[in-house]
Amino acid sequence: MLFRRLICSAAAAVLAVSCFVCSVSADENEEEKEIIKFTYDESMVSEDTSQPTISFDTSDWENYLHLTPDADLVGVQMKQDTKTYYQGASLKITASGSAPDKPFSYGESLRDADNNLVHPDYDENTPYVNPGIELRAEDFGLSCFSGCTISFYYRIGTDVKGKLMGDAVYVYPVDEEYAHLASTPVTLTYNVIDNDNVSQYRSIACPAAAESNATRFVFEVPVLSNLSSDAFYLDNITIRLPKGEDGKQLVIKNIDGYNANAKPQETIEGLEIKKEGNTVSIAEGDKAKEGGTSVVLIVVIVVIFLLVAGVVAFVVIRHKNKFY
Ligand SMILES: [Ca+2]
Secondary structure, three states, rough: OHHHHHHHHHHHHHHHHHHHHHHHHHHHHHHHOOOOOOEEOOHHEEOOOOOOOOOOOOHHHHHOOOOOOHHHEEEEEEEOOOOOOOOOOOOEEEEEOOOOOOEEOOOOEOOOOOEEEEHHHHOOOOEEOEEEEEEHHHHHHHOOOOEEEEEEEEOOOOOOOEEEEHHEEEEEEEEOOOEEEEOOOEEEOOOOOOOOOOOOOEEEEEOOOOOOOOEEEEOOOOOOOOOOOOEEEEEEEEOEEEEEEEOOOOOOOOOOHHHHHOOOOOOOOOOOOOOOOOOHHHHHHHHHHHHHHHHHHHHHHHHHHHHHHHHHHHHHHHHHHHHO
């Protein structure tokens, strides 16, 4: 009898311990998956979407843009620029270094089309690096960026072709460990042909998914070889909050002294129209396209003319034959 009691007590103890272990491990799992609840500081938001959150028009932008921890790997630096801007003044980002000995965030650079390693010293297990600049949610009174969208104006440097991976700067949300939270980044690709973003500013947006624990937006500068000029420019960044249940759109209001009187640059959609001082190659490309269109038009007109002339000649000959 005593023996049976001992067995039962031991079994109960084992059960209790195992339940405790299960609950601890379940708690740990829950802790790992804990989603940061989105909250915002009511004193920092506005319904007025006409003013950007960061304008770069005064020196106060320095409180809101940061270098990423990997920025030094490729010598990323940033400073206000009053010569090349969308409106008032902008932020110029440069990178003076060469390619680091670790891969950038995007895996496609690891292997070529034949699945061979592009760089023999690293593979999929090598830690990625994110050199560039970043926005941090806490600077804007936000618990996280989940559900937010940033929009901004940008211009790509004239010398990035072949010198940045994919000829591009990549924009994407990350969590505190710099884990990617977007399957594909927003790609600012050097383009002087059909959507010129080198001699003029363009606007684009980058969202962070809801409940994604996004706390930063990274602008990655994946340098492959030394840049002789600027990497890219930023102006007028606006942070939009997730739309409320009432459909109201709130933004983080301007916090760095927006110069509303400065005239925005004209942004030309589609094919670029020349302005004084721009590169000649783009103009030649445009002319070639226009020339190509003209040639096709002339050929069509000539063919129609020949067809009509042929029909007229045929009718006239038939008509003459009737009388002779
Ligand atoms: Ca500005």
